[in-house]
Amino acid sequence: VMSKLSSVIGQYINKYKMMKPKELSALAEKGDAEAMYELGKKLYSGKGVSKSYEEAREMFKKGAGAGHVGCCYELGAMLVGGIGGETDDERAAELFRKAADGGDVHAMFELGAMYAQGRGVKKSYVKAMRYLRMANALPEANAMLDEAISWWRPAAEARIPEGEYWYGVCLINGYGVTPDYTTGFNWIYQAALSDHPKAIDAMVQIYEGGIGVPEDKGKAAFWRDRYKKVVGAKAGKSQGIFDMPSAPAEEGK
Numbered sequence: 001v002m003s004k005l006s007s008v009i010g011q012y013i014n015k016y017k018m019m020k021p022k023e024l025s026a027l028a029e030k031g032d033a034e035a036m037y038e039l040g041k042k043l044y045s046g047k048g049v050s051k052s053y054e055e056a057r058e059m060f061k062k063g064a065g066a067g068h069v070g071c072c073y074e075l076g077a078m079l080v081g082g083i084g085g086e087t088d089d090e091r092a093a094e095l096f097r098k099a100a101d102g103g104d105v106h107a108m109f110e111l112g113a114m115y116a117q118g119r120g121v122k123k124s125y126v127k128a129m130r131y132l133r134m135a136n137a138l139p140e141a142n143a144m145l146d147e148a149i150s151w152w153r154p155a156a157e158a159r160i161p162e163g164e165y166w167y168g169v170c171l172i173n174g175y176g177v178t179p180d181y182t183t184g185f186n187w188i189y190q191a192a193l194s195d196h197p198k199a200i201d202a203m204v205q206i207y208e209g210g211i212g213v214p215e216d217k218g219k220a221a222f223w224r225d226r227y228k229k230v231v232g233a234k235a236g237k238s239q240g241i242f243d244m245p246s247a248p249a250e251e252g253k
Contacts, residue, residue, distance in 0.1 A: 023236025053084030069102035089120030
């Protein structure tokens with residue numbers, strides 16, 4: 001019984017966290033990316049070793065080269081802050097993207113913020129929304145999402161379909177305002193009439209789920225057919241009008 005219990009407990013304990021710096025260094029030299037990650041954190045904090053941002057950065061760089069998600073995020077953060085070396089926003093954005101694709105929620109937030117600010121990447125509120133919504137478990141992501149309504153209101157009022165769609169999304173989700181399903185629906189509906197793909201897909205969701213309107217499978221089917229005609233029968237769905245835990249892979253800057 002005890003052996004089974006020890007085995008179960010062992011599954012929840014990261015053995016690398018229990019290792020001393022010398023042990024981690026030996027494994028890192030053999031190409032163990034998890035050891036590189038843990039050693040990098042110790043070098044950064046000075047836990048058990050002399051603090052060295054330069055050495056920590058180099059260790060995270062090696063781990064990132066091996067595809068370690070945590071190393072990609074940590075190196076990206078150091079590049080943004082110019083910690084242990086020069087600042088490199090473009091490279092940081094690339095690393096945050098890799099970490100985000102690997103499921104790192106903090107990287108999702110950082111990349112979303114970079115798209116919102118146009119830092120290291122071409123400014124894109126659409127991509128900012130995608131990554132910030134993926135990171136909505138973080139308070140800082142929600143704080144930035146609350147600003148999003150001001151990004152999209154001018155475009156919506158100018159009757160630009162992309163603006164109408166995202167402004168409606170902000171209203172329905174309550175980003176910076178009290179959730180307003182009716183007004184949000186109306187803006188998304190206007191964008192859908194202009195054959196905006198994500199807005200059409202949202203209309204399907206709205207009528208299937210009865211979001212701010214009576215549930216109507218017939219209207220949902222109508223918009224689903226329209227979506228196929230506009231985008232193509234094999235096209236995938238958009239991220240959706242509500243916050244989602246995942247989103248389509250990044251298609252580039």
